[in-house]
Amino acid sequence: MTDNTFFPVKPEIAQAAHVDEAAYARMYEQSIADPEGFWAEHGKRIDWIKPYSKVKDVSFEGDVHIRWFYDGTLNVAANCVDRHLATRGDQTAILFEGDDPSVSKAITYKELHEQVCRMANVLKKHGVKKGDRVTIYLPMIPEAAYSMLACARIGAIHSVVFGGFSPDSLKDRIVDCDSHFVITSDEGLRGGKKVPLKANADKAVAGAACVKHMLVVKHTGGTVAWTEGRDLWWHEEAASVSADCPPEEMSAEDPLFILYTSGSTGKPKGVLHTSGGYLVYASITHQLVFDYKDGEIYWCTADVGWVTGHSYILYGPLANGATTLMFEGVPTYPSVSRFWDVVDKHKVNIFYTAPTAIRSLMREGEGPVKKTSRASLRVLGSVGEPINPEAWLWYYNVVGDGRCPIVDTWWQTETGGILITPLVGAIGQKPGSATKPFFGVKPVVVDNDGKELEGETEGNLCIGDSWPGQMRTVFGDHERFVQTYFSTFAGKYFTGDGCRRDADGYYWITGRVDDVINVSGHRMGTAEVESALVAHPKVAEAAVVGYPHDLKGQGIYAYVTLNAGETPTEELRKELVNWVRKEIGPIASPDLIQWAPGLPKTRSGKIMRRILRKIAANEHDALGDTSTLADPTVVSELVDNRMNRA
Numbered sequence: 001m002t003d004n005t006f007f008p009v010k011p012e013i014a015q016a017a018h019v020d021e022a023a024y025a026r027m028y029e030q031s032i033a034d035p036e037g038f039w040a041e042h043g044k045r046i047d048w049i050k051p052y053s054k055v056k057d058v059s060f061e062g063d064v065h066i067r068w069f070y071d072g073t074l075n076v077a078a079n080c081v082d083r084h085l086a087t088r089g090d091q092t093a094i095l096f097e098g099d100d101p102s103v104s105k106a107i108t109y110k111e112l113h114e115q116v117c118r119m120a121n122v123l124k125k126h127g128v129k130k131g132d133r134v135t136i137y138l139p140m141i142p143e144a145a146y147s148m149l150a151c152a153r154i155g156a157i158h159s160v161v162f163g164g165f166s167p168d169s170l171k172d173r174i175v176d177c178d179s180h181f182v183i184t185s186d187e188g189l190r191g192g193k194k195v196p197l198k199a200n201a202d203k204a205v206a207g208a209a210c211v212k213h214m215l216v217v218k219h220t221g222g223t224v225a226w227t228e229g230r231d232l233w234w235h236e237e238a239a240s241v242s243a244d245c246p247p248e249e250m251s252a253e254d255p256l257f258i259l260y261t262s263g264s265t266g267k268p269k270g271v272l273h274t275s276g277g278y279l280v281y282a283s284i285t286h287q288l289v290f291d292y293k294d295g296e297i298y299w300c301t302a303d304v305g306w307v308t309g310h311s312y313i314l315y316g317p318l319a320n321g322a323t324t325l326m327f328e329g330v331p332t333y334p335s336v337s338r339f340w341d342v343v344d345k346h347k348v349n350i351f352y353t354a355p356t357a358i359r360s361l362m363r364e365g366e367g368p369v370k371k372t373s374r375a376s377l378r379v380l381g382s383v384g385e386p387i388n389p390e391a392w393l394w395y396y397n398v399v400g401d402g403r404c405p406i407v408d409t410w411w412q413t414e415t416g417g418i419l420i421t422p423l424v425g426a427i428g429q430k431p432g433s434a435t436k437p438f439f440g441v442k443p444v445v446v447d448n449d450g451k452e453l454e455g456e457t458e459g460n461l462c463i464g465d466s467w468p469g470q471m472r473t474v475f476g477d478h479e480r481f482v483q484t485y486f487s488t489f490a491g492k493y494f495t496g497d498g499c500r501r502d503a504d505g506y507y508w509i510t511g512r513v514d515d516v517i518n519v520s521g522h523r524m525g526t527a528e529v530e531s532a533l534v535a536h537p538k539v540a541e542a543a544v545v546g547y548p549h550d551l552k553g554q555g556i557y558a559y560v561t562l563n564a565g566e567t568p569t570e571e572l573r574k575e576l577v578n579w580v581r582k583e584i585g586p587i588a589s590p591d592l593i594q595w596a597p598g599l600p601k602t603r604s605g606k607i608m609r610r611i612l613r614k615i616a617a618n619e620h621d622a623l624g625d626t627s628t629l630a631d632p633t634v635v636s637e638l639v640d641n642r643m644n645r646a
């Protein structure tokens with residue numbers, strides 16, 4: 001696909017949008033020339049208890065620190081709930097669509113207020129205080145939103161763990177942030193299947209002595225084990241507390257949440273986001289990127305276990321007084337028309353999903369889409385991984401009937417909100433390009449030596465200055481924050497992504513340049529999968545790389561060396577896949593496992609991943625320089641027995 005396929009903004013769309021091309025140019029220029037002035041003005045979009053007079057205090061070098069609006073105070077939950085009560089108390093805040101298509105429920109802002117207050121009071125009743133960490137391990141049900149907002153209301157820090165993670169992964173995340181309180185449900189429901197969340201949480205907590213209480217939401221009614229004194233039913237507790245809870249006055253830089261994410265090395269790190277800047281950024285991007293207008297129905301299909309769910313199911317939309325749809329299920333249940341059935345049922349105007357979902361539905365053909373109306377749709381969004389132009393065009397032509405602009409939004413857990421994206425009314429689209437930076441975002445492309453590259457170019461994507469939604473630190477390990485993001489290219493935030501900038505100044509994200517892989521939009525460290533594999537008693541060594549996968553974007557390819565005396569069998573292969581599922585979670589299951597009698601290493605013993613990536617990609621003709629290998633014969637053995645021949 002060349003850069004020439006261009007979808008200009010239609011005049012009628014530009015005219016009705018919050019931001020058109022001229023406004024984008026003017027505002028972007030101002031946001032870069034005078035970030036303090038720009039954000040001083042836009043910070044006012046949320047309610048402050050004590051208004052800020054200081055806007056920005058940032059250093060990406062030396063004593064790395066990031067502070068925004070830092071003498072202001074606010075409460076994030078009050079901004080997402082209370083401030084709408086007078087004007088839209090009876091408007092639907094959360095539209096819940098169950099896994100079972102016959103189940104849906106509308107929760108008004110008034111009802112949301114009551115539920116959040118009750119949850120906050122339950123937390124308080126059991127000793128949760130400002131600054132304490134609360135781990136949330138819930139399915140996509142309204143109680144997930146109540147829990148997060150209840151934490152925000154009393155100043156506790158939430159750490160949401162995706163329901164697909166194993167007990168072990170959950171335990172690590174509970175222990176790392178020393179959480180005393182866990183919120184879960186009896187079971188989750190996805191595609192008609194039950195997920196044993198309480199049982200998983202029980203196993204996790206057995207290894208996490210810090211946990212004092214587990215609050216359990218009755219969702220499916222399935223039987224659960226019960227630990228008296230520790231476990232509490234949400235419905236019983238809710239009835240025992242008041243429906244009013246005054247919001248805590250928080251400093252702009254008080255932590256709002258921790259979200260664990262994978263990096264190139266070690267265990268997942270706790271990305272820490274704070275209150276004021278994060279909310280300003282989530283709110284402004286939600287409004288301007290999607291061109292959200294009052295009264296619209298907005299649906300982001302992500303899970304609240306990921307940052308997309310935090311910023312664009314919950315905080316951004318609710319800060320803007322939107323109706324946000326929360327979907328418990330999967331795109332293929334009970335049929336592959338489900339997404340579009342839900343769009344028609346709730347008259348969804350703005351729809352935001354991941355390329356992997358688009359690709360999996362595309363393979364079912366146009367029929368299941370075309371039998372639905374989708375007339376309510378106005379804007380389509382994509383997030384999580386590069387969208388291939390073929391999927392982009394299908395999304396545009398088939399799902400959107402050629403009517404709806406697509407915003408391909410590039411961002412990360414660390415960035416808190418969208419950084420590079422089209423704005424519906426301002427920036428014409430090229431399929432596969434995330435296009436242009438949002439206000440205040442200064443992309444810088446550097447070569448491997450850190451030299452800034454100008455004009456049309458390709459290299460490592462860095463961001464030259466801070467924006468309010470940026471993460472502030474790694475929970476409990478500021479040094480790791482500095483090392484991970486600010487040491488590769490001094491004075492710049494390094495994203496870990498590669499990109500190309502074309503002659504029109506459009507950015508094309510080319511994927512990770514580090515040892516992070518992106519499987520169906522889920523981010524994973526190859527090191528995490530490797531350590532799960534070597535924990536198996538029969539495995540001596542393992543190396544994991546990503547490889548191109550039609551549906552998932554990237555698949556997981558594992559090279560495994562067994563202990564001396566072990567025989568590689570099909571059965572063992574299955575056992576290892578299940579082992580990794582159990583250790584980390586189903587999203588980390590290796591797609592391909594190749595038995596490797598030896599791994600390509602340098603004489604100093606470093607595994608040459610470049611070679612392994614090439615073999616996994618079935619590009620073994622282009623292995624590059626192999627002269628530094630300690631034993632070049634291992635390579636031909638691996639090539640001969642490669643698992644991907646596509």
Ligand code: PRX
Binds near residue numbers: 307384
């Ligand atoms: O490689 C980029 C890819 O996802 C990574 C961030 O993953 P995570 O922190 O889990 O957040 C995902 C949701 C914001 C990035 O480093 N990525 C995300 N969005 C895009 C993308 N790659 C290309 N295009 C995108 N639109």
